[in-house]
Amino acid sequence: MKELAGYTILDFYRLDLDPEFFRAKKAILSTTDWNKFIFGLSGIIDKLQHGYLNKLNEKKIRPREGELAYLVDEVLANYRPRKNEKHNFEPRRKQEALIIELCDDSGCYSLKGDFGEFLKKEFEARINVHQYASAISLFCDGKESARILETFSKSSFSANAASYTKRVKRARRSNIFRLPEPFRPIRNIKKTEGLDWNLEDIQAYEAQEVTRGEKSLIGVIDTGVDYTHDELKERFGKDKGYDFVEDKEDPYDLNGHGTHVAGTVAGKKVGIANECTLLAYRVLDEDGSGSEADVIAAIEMAIDDNVDAINMSLGSPATSLPLQQVCSEAYKRGIFVAAAAGNDGNSHYNYPASLDGVVSVAATTRNRKKAYFSNSNDMVDIAAPGVDIYSSLPDNDYGIFSGTSMATPHITALAALGKSLKKIEAKELEGLLKVSGINIDDKDLSGYEIKLAQAYNLVKDLK
Amino acid sequence: MKNYQVIYDEKVGKDPVVKRLAELGLKDIMQSKYTTAIFVKLPNMQSEEMSRLEEILKKDNLILKPQAEYSLPKGEGFPKKDINSEK
Incomplete structure (x- = not known):
């Protein structure tokens, strides 16, 4: 554009x-x-x-x-x-x-x-x-x-x-x-009809009749989270997580991205697994940048905290051995790790999404098409809504973001739902996500088939 | 300061590497539990100085590499300063 x-x-x-x-x-x-x-x-x-x-x-x-x-x-x-x-x-x-x-x-x-x-x-x-x-x-x-x-x-x-x-x-x-271009976040939005299209599209409401992610512990590795937000405050225990950027125990969000992501995972009204417990690991500063050391340290802390799933709506075009090692460790321990496929609109790999043991998530539109900005390649595992996603923002605000970052927490939330019903390994869960997803018509654009995840289809078989 | 990582051989183990880095005067190091890397912050160095350090570490079978930088996917984010300016 x-x-x-x-x-x-x-x-x-x-x-x-x-x-x-x-x-x-x-x-x-x-x-x-x-x-x-x-x-x-x-x-x-x-x-x-x-x-x-x-x-x-x-x-x-x-x-x-x-x-x-x-x-x-x-x-x-x-x-x-x-x-x-x-x-x-x-x-x-x-x-x-x-x-x-x-x-x-x-x-x-x-x-x-x-x-x-x-x-x-x-x-x-x-x-x-x-x-x-x-x-x-x-x-x-x-x-x-x-x-x-x-x-x-x-x-x-x-x-x-x-x-x-x-x-x-x-x-x-x-x-x-100024127009609502895909990446321009819009804030101060009051909830109106149709804003929850993403929850409907992924069968969140039907799935919530079965489970709301009770007992699942989810780690959000991002810009931090506003854990005082009405949508999220009940999802945090005494331990909120950790701020690796400033090396302190308060992972408060100074950007807004992490709060939006956490809202989709577990927000009271805007989220899917709204009875799971969250931990926020802040690795990206207020401008959304961070170091590899902090990302790895956060994954390690999440492993030690025994989380059930990790959400990483972040990435780098460069991969590294240590990043693969720590993601493999999480995978070995059955932790489900989801990461954003990237917003370059091409088939380039983005990391950690394209690492072994990490579920790479693409974004879809209201029309169940792959979003034009979403990367798509042979490492993409699943897709979820990622355009005009309404969720929480710091200071009890709400807003709309678009991106593969917004698609990823849908999948993490589905992992929270699945894991609340059955002790299930990451590999098995990934397989079930794919089997229970529905095909979207994407072949003409990217050449790769992507399935749109479906929450109820997933949980009904795990009940 | 710039972020680097020192990759070591798993067989050697972490402790001797940490000791060696301390001997070389490398401060501000972060150990990792599940990887074969130690993360270090190095002051900005001339390329000659950096090559010398790389050579020294290489003799100990250690690989010095810059850390990858992570960010929000392209086009995303909502810096606090923007939030405030729009209020």
């Missing part, structure tokens, strides 16, 4: 080309609920990306990073949030997008080729020439925009352009808005 200083641009022109997208667009335009609007929008982006990737896949084209560029259009401009509605999609004041719609005599909307090159040259490569839209866009401040619009409206320009058989149909200004 093309991003400009943290702002993502959405191309709603292309939506009109597809009846499904067009219906979705109409639906979100008519809503008056900001939350629904956000989710409608992010659902569309997700679909759009899949559609786009599929299209490229059919043509055997590998999209370059940043190629998924979209134009701001009437959806955001037309939407009027109600008073006091909290959202973080503010127009960026000092910058705006110019949208210049073009057409030619044949009605062809692709601007690839000479004309695009001509425009790029004219505007020093700042212009975005969209492959699937009959429009170009460029970003500029208010002062520049008047001059550029004038240039486009000049007949001399049209005359020049005529040699390329294209002409300007309409040129206008548009605000640049």
